[in-house]
Amino acid sequence: MSETAAVSTRSCTGCTECCHILPIAEPDVEKPANVTCVNCIVGVGCGIYEARYHVCHRFMCRWVLDETIGPAWRPVDSHIVLTHDSDTATLVAQVDAAYPNTWRQSPFIDDLRAWAASPTPECQRVVVKVGDDVTIIFPIGEKFIGPLLPGQTLLVYKIQTNFWTVYDAKVVDPADPRATNAIGRPRVAGPGALRLDLPESAGPRRG
Numbered sequence: 088m089s090e091t092a093a094v095s096t097r098s099c100t101g102c103t104e105c106c107h108i109l110p111i112a113e114p115d116v117e118k119p120a121n122v123t124c125v126n127c128i129v130g131v132g133c134g135i136y137e138a139r140y141h142v143c144h145r146f147m148c149r150w151v152l153d154e155t156i157g158p159a160w161r162p163v164d165s166h167i168v169l170t171h172d173s174d175t176a177t178l179v180a181q182v183d184a185a186y187p188n189t190w191r192q193s194p195f196i197d198d199l200r201a202w203a204a205s206p207t208p209e210c211q212r213v214v215v216k217v218g219d220d221v222t223i224i225f226p227i228g229e230k231f232i233g234p235l236l237p238g239q240t241l242l243v244y245k246i247q248t249n250f251w252t253v254y255d256a257k258v259v260d261p262a263d264p265r266a267t268n269a270i271g272r273p274r275v276a277g278p279g280a281l282r283l284d285l286p287e288s289a290g291p292r293r294g
């Protein structure tokens with residue numbers, strides 16, 4: 088874990104969390120979440136670095152890429168790997184199942200709520216995954232969803248009046264017309280729906 092991201096001074100040195108926490112579901116390799124890759128030398132790196140899987144070449148966690156994310160989020164310390172799904176503009180905090188409540192501690196939950204409260208075109212929603220269980224983080228509150236089946240869509244609602252704002256989320260199947268019409272930013276005075284298809288695999292970049 089010695090390679091450094093081109094736009095960041097951070098490196099993977101001493102960390103192999105993505106090779107344990109993240110699932111891989113590729114045609115040539117599958118690994119469940121929270122199972123250490125057979126090629127991983129824990130805390131050191133990838134035992135097949137030059138020949139590592141294609142998906143591993145592509146991956147770099149958000150902590151390495153974005154130095155505005157606090158030092159406490161270092162995956163080997165936090166046991167949380169932050170990933171970004173560009174297809175759905177979703178920030179995913181994938182948590183080590185051996186530390187299922189670590190994300191509820193400060194500064195993690197505070198940062199998650201702050202990110203949820205300040206959506207950008209690239210990051211419109213924030214979810215926590217512990218194994219397959221999904222919890223969507225709202226600027227105010229959260230909702231436990233549980234596992235999402237392949238193809239299922241999570242609609243997120245923001246309803247705002249002059250007096251209060253409330254958030255909610257609901258799982259629907261792809262055939263549901265709300266799923267196909269739901270891409271976009273939260274609407275004020277909703278319900279405004281966001282589509283969220285969680286990535287089935289984020290894929291460690293390397294060990």
Ligand code: SF4
Pocket residue numbers: 088098099102103104105106146147148149150151162163168292293294
């Ligand atoms: S990319 Fe993987 S190994 Fe590197 S810091 Fe992130 S979680 Fe750790």
Ligand code: SF4
Pocket residue numbers: 105106124125126127128132133134135136139140143291292293294
């Ligand atoms: S980089 Fe990929 S192949 Fe290497 S240990 Fe990590 S998950 Fe396994």
